[in-house]
């Protein structure tokens with residue numbers, strides 16, 4: 001845990017914020033070590049510590065499975081969630097200001113959760129996802145109620161091109177009155193990707209405008225791909 005905290009403390013958040021402003025995502029390499037990735041994956045088959053399993057194809061979400069963690073969250077996840085939040089809140093607040101939205105997010109994650117609770121959103125949204133051959137995640141946004149935080153994080157628990165092939169992380173930008181732009185990413189095991197849940201501001205001639213963003217995962221060709229998704233707001237159910 002101390003090593004995780006010390007890794008998180010070395011993140012250059014100014015640079016991450018700059019990349020977020022430019023592109024709506026920022027890749028921060030080497031956050032989880034191999035044993036932390038393996039421990040999270042190994043625990044997937046157990047029932048303890050999870051509140052719900054979702055078989056993605058049953059809801060047309062894609063092909064694969066995920067499990068929502070229950071409170072109290074495992075210490076590694078709790079640390080990731082509460083330590084990264086204040087930095088992301090600063091970025092989100094700059095976005096809200098640029099877009100004149102009148103929304104401001106609280107400085108601490110505890111306060112965000114209090115806002116969720118006041119709105120009946122009490123269920124943990126942190127999840128671990130597992131995809132096998134043919135698995136994919138359809139393009140989506142992770143909003144779980146009217147209180148939501150616009151930035152989320154994914155930690156990559158498998159090594160691309162060795163644990164699995166295919167399975168790129170996909171981001172699609174929907175620019176107003178234009179056709180969509182796709183970006184594909186293949187982060188390494190242990191990397192942390194920060195990205196917008198629903199939109200980012202882009203600079204127009206006179207003011208900022210909203211670019212909608214969705215994310216998903218392209219088809220896994222071979223092997224198994226696991227990720228840990230950290231969403232900062234909680235869910236109604």
Ligand SMILES: O=C(O)CCC(=O)C(=O)O
Pocket residue numbers: 129137142153154169215216217226227228229230
């Ligand atoms: O498996 C992935 O890379 C995507 C996970 C995801 O959609 C999420 O964490 O919200």
Ligand SMILES: [Fe+2]
Pocket residue numbers: 140141142215229
């Ligand atoms: Fe997602």
